Amino acid sequence: MRRRVLPGFGLSLGYALAYLGLIVLLPLAALAWKASGIGPHGLLHLLAAPRTLAALKLSFGGALAAALINVVVGLFVGWALVRYRFPGRRLLDALIDLPFALPTAVAGIALTALYAPNGWLGRWLAPLGIKVAYTPWGVLLAMVFVGFPFVVRTLEPVLQSLERDVEEAAESLGATRWQTFARVILPLLVPTLLTGFALALARAVGEYGSVIFIAGNIPMRSEIAPLLIVQKLEEFDYAGAAALGVAMLAFSFLLLVLVALLQRWSRRWAERHA
Numbered sequence: 001m002r003r004r005v006l007p008g009f010g011l012s013l014g015y016a017l018a019y020l021g022l023i024v025l026l027p028l029a030a031l032a033w034k035a036s037g038i039g040p041h042g043l044l045h046l047l048a049a050p051r052t053l054a055a056l057k058l059s060f061g062g063a064l065a066a067a068l069i070n071v072v073v074g075l076f077v078g079w080a081l082v083r084y085r086f087p088g089r090r091l092l093d094a095l096i097d098l099p100f101a102l103p104t105a106v107a108g109i110a111l112t113a114l115y116a117p118n119g120w121l122g123r124w125l126a127p128l129g130i131k132v133a134y135t136p137w138g139v140l141l142a143m144v145f146v147g148f149p150f151v152v153r154t155l156e157p158v159l160q161s162l163e164r165d166v167e168e169a170a171e172s173l174g175a176t177r178w179q180t181f182a183r184v185i186l187p188l189l190v191p192t193l194l195t196g197f198a199l200a201l202a203r204a205v206g207e208y209g210s211v212i213f214i215a216g217n218i219p220m221r222s223e224i225a226p227l228l229i230v231q232k233l234e235e236f237d238y239a240g241a242a243a244l245g246v247a248m249l250a251f252s253f254l255l256l257v258l259v260a261l262l263q264r265w266s267r268r269w270a271e272r273h274a
Helices: 009-048 050-083 089-096 104-115 122-128 136-161 164-172 177-205 209-215 225-234 238-272
Strands: none
Touching (some): 009 238, 050 089, 050 136, 050 225, 050 238, 136 177, 136 209, 164 177
16 A cells, blocks of 8 residues: 555645635635625625725725836846846845845835935935825835745746756747747746736735825725725724625626636647647
C-alpha cells in the first residue's frame, strides 16, 4: 500500500470544507442574512440613492482604472527588474514590497502630506491647476499605490521562467524587437497579467485606510463605498451597512468571475498559438 504524507482524501476534504465554512462561508452567510432585514425594496432604495451610486462608481471605477495602470506600469517594472542589472536594482526591488508592509493609515497620511495643497509636491502642482488630494485623483493614486506590488510580484516568476530560445528563434526569423515582444512574449504573459489585474482590483475595491485620508470624503465627489458602510455602522444601521456590503460583494464577485473567464480564454488562446 502506498503511504501518503498527508491524511486520506476524506479527512483532508473534511478539514478543508470545515475551514472554508468557518472562515469564509459562515461570515458571508451572516452578512447576507443581516442584509435581508431591509428587504428587496429597501435594498433597491439604498442602492438607487445618488450618494450610494456615486460612492460605488468611484470605488469600482477607481479600482478598475488603478488595476489597468498597475498592469501596464507593473509589466515594465517587472521586466526591468528581471532582465536588466543596474545600480539600485535591489533597493527598487525592496521598495516594491513597501505597500505590503506599510500600514494603510500611514500610507494615506504620507500620500496626503505629499499631495495636499501645502504638501511637498502639492504646492508645486497647485499653481498649475492640478489638485490631487481631496479629489477622485487622490483616490486613484491611493488605489494604484496599494495594488502595484501584486502585479509586479505575480509577473516576476513568469518572466524569470521565460526561455530566451523563443526570443532568439523569433529574431532569427527576422522579427523585430517589438514584434517579438507583441507576438511571442506578450501572449505568454496575458494569463499572468490578468491574475495580477484581478489581485490589484480586489485590493483596490476594498481599500479603506489609505484612501480616506487623501480622498477628503466629500459626498458625491470623493466618497468611497467602504466609508458609507462605516458611517452606517456608526449610525447603528447594521442592516443598511450589511446591504451595502452584500452589494459590493456581488459586484466584486462578478468582476472576478469575468477576469477568471478571461484568464481561461487567454490560456487556451496561448496554447493554440504556441
